[in-house]
Amino acid sequence: MPLHLGPPDIENLVKRDDIDLGASLALEHGGATVGFALLARRAAKGRIAMMGIDPSLRGRGGGRLLAERAIEVLRARRVMRIVLEVLDGNDAAASLYRSLGFRSARALVGWTRQHAPPRLTERRAGAHLAPIDLIACAHALAVHGDDDLPWQLQRITSSDGTQRAFTLRGVAWAWLQTPSAQSATLRGLLVDRRWRGRGVARELLAELDGLLPGRRWDVPPLIPVGGAADLALSAAQFVPTVTQSEMELVVR
Ligand SMILES: CC(C)(COP(=O)(O)OP(=O)(O)OC[C@H]1O[C@@H](n2cnc3c(N)ncnc32)[C@H](O)[C@@H]1OP(=O)(O)O)[C@@H](O)C(=O)NCCC(=O)NCCS
Numbered sequence: 109m110p111l112h113l114g115p116p117d118i119e120n121l122v123k124r125d126d127i128d129l130g131a132s133l134a135l136e137h138g139g140a141t142v143g144f145a146l147l148a149r150r151a152a153k154g155r156i157a158m159m160g161i162d163p164s165l166r167g168r169g170g171g172r173l174l175a176e177r178a179i180e181v182l183r184a185r186r187v188m189r190i191v192l193e194v195l196d197g198n199d200a201a202a203s204l205y206r207s208l209g210f211r212s213a214r215a216l217v218g219w220t221r222q223h224a225p226p227r228l229t230e231r232r233a234g235a236h237l238a239p240i241d242l243i244a245c246a247h248a249l250a251v252h253g254d255d256d257l258p259w260q261l262q263r264i265t266s267s268d269g270t271q272r273a274f275t276l277r278g279v280a281w282a283w284l285q286t287p288s289a290q291s292a293t294l295r296g297l298l299v300d301r302r303w304r305g306r307g308v309a310r311e312l313l314a315e316l317d318g319l320l321p322g323r324r325w326d327v328p329p330l331i332p333v334g335g336a337a338d339l340a341l342s343a344a345q346f347v348p349t350v351t352q353s354e355m356e357l358v359v360r
Contacts, residue, residue: 154187218329245273
């Protein structure tokens with residue numbers, strides 16, 4: 109799947125995912141840049157956030173060279189494991205990473221829902237949501253987020269200023285973007301650890317429908333299969349879109 113990113117997208121990505129431009133790599137050939145690897149580190153965990161080779165020069169060893177160098181660079185920064193994601197169907201990348209020792213750790217799924225299902229109750233959905241500062245939401249995530257969340261869900265940064273956050277009675281939180289009048293992107297949802305398993309996430313999703321009625325909702329492919337968010341989204345009639353594999357290399 110070709111991915112087209114402009115300079116502002118890259119800038120946001122760098123801020124949002126803690127990409128270290130000083131550590132990141134460019135591959136030069138004949139005086140031109142023909143490949144790149146964006147690298148990130150948080151404590152003892154490293155990530156190859158994105159990597160690509162000029163399409164006309166693929167299959168000539170450039171990808172392997174970059175990936176091997178990326179592992180060396182992250183190892184020199186004392187990371188103990190390196191993670192990355194590969195979309196299902198990207199056999200070239202998956203095969204490259206497997207050959208370097210990466211193993212699939214879990215599947216991460218994206219979700220969508222075209223429009224809200226009919227509501228059965230009279231209560232005005234959305235009324236129990238309160239807007240909160242993104243920083244307060246980031247604090248809730250630091251307190252209640254699971255340790256093994258995918259990289260992109262571990263932290264909230266204000267980056268481009270397009271994210272908004274809401275809380276449901278101070279026990280659940282959602283952060284989102286509204287890229288158009290017809291669509292909304294759910295960037296994350298979180299339930300206080302003490303309130304889990306009681307249908308709060310489902311209620312939060314229903315409240316979001318009330319807040320932004322008639323929208324198509326998209327959730328990026330970062331929801332671990334078999335987790336609580338996965339169950340809440342399917343219960344709220346979201347359907348899976350794309351799946352990617354989170355791969356991991358234990359650095360020795
Ligand atoms: C993935 C990518 C970086 C590989 O770069 P490349 O320069 O073509 O790769 P290399 O020539 O170094 O090949 C390295 C390995 O990749 C795998 N590979 C490369 N092309 C492949 C293909 N068409 N089919 C299957 N495996 C392939 C093989 O395992 C190969 O091993 P080998 O060296 O034993 O042949 C490149 O295809 C690319 O830029 N793809 C688009 C962006 C992308 O998918 N990035 C990764 C997302 S995380």
